[in-house]
Amino acid sequence: MVPTPITVRVPAKVNLHLSVGDARPDGYHELVTVFQALSLTDDVTVVAADEPAIEVKGEGADEVPTGPENLAWKAVRLLAEHCGRDPENPGVRISINKGIPVAGGMAGGSADAAATLQAVNQLWRLELGRDELSELAGKIGSDVPFSLQGGTALGTGRGERLVPVLARHTYHWVIALDREGLSTPGVYGELDRLRADNGNGRIGEVEPLLEALASGDPRQLALLLGNDLQSAAVSLRPGLRRTLRAGVQAGALAGIVSGSGPTCAFLCTDSDEAVRVAAELSGAGVCRTVRVAHGPVPGAKVVSEEPAHRPTPPQVHA
Ligand SMILES: C[C@@](CO)(OP(=O)(O)O)[C@H](O)COP(=O)(O)OP(=O)(O)OC[C@H]1O[C@@H](n2ccc(N)nc2=O)[C@H](O)[C@@H]1O
Ligand SMILES: Nc1ncnc2c1ncn2[C@@H]1O[C@H](COP(=O)(O)OP(=O)(O)O)[C@@H](O)[C@H]1O
Structure with a gap:
């Protein structure tokens, strides 16, 4: 079989x-x-x-x-x-x-x-x-x-x-990919080092962000995006500062380093705006490449289950 x-x-x-x-x-x-x-x-x-x-x-x-x-x-x-x-x-x-x-x-x-x-x-x-x-x-x-x-x-x-x-809304994102990755343990380690040196600040409580998600307003959400690892990622990859600035200058509501980075994610008002911001950002020369994406989407999901070698269907010629 x-x-x-x-x-x-x-x-x-x-x-x-x-x-x-x-x-x-x-x-x-x-x-x-x-x-x-x-x-x-x-x-x-x-x-x-x-x-x-x-x-x-x-x-x-x-x-x-x-x-x-x-x-x-x-x-x-x-x-x-x-x-x-x-x-x-x-x-x-x-x-x-x-x-x-x-x-x-x-x-x-x-x-x-x-x-x-x-x-x-x-x-x-x-x-x-x-x-x-x-x-x-x-x-x-x-x-x-x-x-x-x-x-x-x-x-x-x-x-x-x-x-x-x-989360009541579909959010539209522009994703800026960097030329080289960052190591997750390396970024956590850099945060520990920054905190030991200068007591690096911490983002606030999560509740206001949860309320913004329930409201579905991307402008409200944009004000509340926060990532404690961002300063560590920027410390290891200082060029990210320029990328983050360029996305907002291009019209995004806000930009954030994604997790341990170095990818940056920019929240936009709608899908048309995301396409426009992506085009402008890709011309700014601050990242390797740019994608548009939306969320939330479902988790891991079976998309096909079919025989590896399906018999070729008969050809129909017009
Ligand atoms: C930072 C985050 C944010 O979602 O993801 P990425 O942005 O890298 O994808 C995660 O915390 C990464 O999760 P994941 O990549 O699954 O990490 P793991 O394999 O569990 O751990 C890798 C290493 O990251 C550090 N680590 C991870 C999770 C955590 N809560 N504390 C940690 O200090 C530890 O040094 C650990 O040895
Ligand atoms: N299936 C996989 N896809 C991508 N990277 C993987 C995979 N399995 C192990 N790795 C290793 O995990 C490291 C982190 O990759 P990834 O999970 O893509 O990034 P991040 O932890 O930043 O979200 C990579 O450098 C790679 O060496």
């Missing part, structure tokens, strides 16, 4: 609010964050195969590991252990098509892990429920549970404890 591949589409995220507490004894920082899933996506396809393998295509594919460090592999191994299969020989081939910038603070690796959990759950007919998958997701990385869930959500703990948030 021809094996049936399963493809899951999974979104990037931006943190609308990212409040970072002190480092915990385990090295992680206590967070209060609001995630929003955006329409930049990766597609992850899994198929049963004698020889396990991983293939990565699309934007930034060269920078993504194809060995055991790939978070998609970690997801397969974890799921294999969980259901009593051999994690060394799970019999799965994975193909990742990247649309989410790599090492950009948009949780691309986490997204691939979430998509793989979802896809392999279906491939092996495990029927694990949402809560069980989310618990496994949290073992892979702090952002993985959100990539599964999508939408808009409040995250606490390491970011893995989630509560959905009411």
Whole structure:
């Protein structure tokens, strides 16, 4: 029988609010964050195969590991252990098509892990429920549970404890990608260093932002976007200051570094304005490339389940 591949589409995220507490004894920082899933996506396809393998295509594919460090592999191994299969020989081939910038603070690796959990759950007919998958997701990385869930959500703990948030509106974003990524632990470490040196300021409470999301007014939301990691990302990549300024000068309501950066996200009033801001920003020469996106969008979702080699349909000639 021809094996049936399963493809899951999974979104990037931006943190609308990212409040970072002190480092915990385990090295992680206590967070209060609001995630929003955006329409930049990766597609992850899994198929049963004698020889396990991983293939990565699309934007930034060269920078993504194809060995055991790939978070998609970690997801397969974890799921294999969980259901009593051999994690060394799970019999799965994975193909990742990247649309989410790599090492950009948009949780691309986490997204691939979430998509793989979802896809392999279906491939092996495990029927694990949402809560069980989310618990496994949290073992892979702090952002993985959100990539599964999508939408808009409040995250606490390491970011893995989630509560959905009411968001009444579709928000329109311009995403400015930088030439090179930043390391997440490196940015957290830089924040600790800045705080030890000068008591670096902290963003306010999350409640006003939650109220703005409930109201659905992008102008109100724009005033409340905040990210404690932004100063650390800018300290490591000073050029981001110019990018953030250029987006607002181009007409965005506000700009923010996405998570640990260096991607910058600009909130716009509507989709036409986002296209206009994107065009102007791409001409300003402050970033590698520019995308438009909207959110919230759903989390990891199966988009196709079809035979790998579909018979060619008969050709009809006019
Ligand atoms: C900063 C955020 C914001 O959503 O994402 P990115 O912007 O990088 O995508 C996350 O906190 C990143 O989450 P994720 O990328 O899943 O991180 P993990 O694999 O769990 O941890 C990688 C490293 O980041 C640091 N880390 C992560 C989460 C956290 N709450 N405190 C931390 O200090 C630790 O040094 C940890 O070893
Ligand atoms: N499937 C994957 N896609 C992208 N990066 C991955 C993947 N698996 C592991 N990585 C590693 O994770 C690092 C962080 O990538 P990514 O998750 O895209 O960014 P961020 O943590 O900034 O959101 C990359 O530099 C890469 O080495």
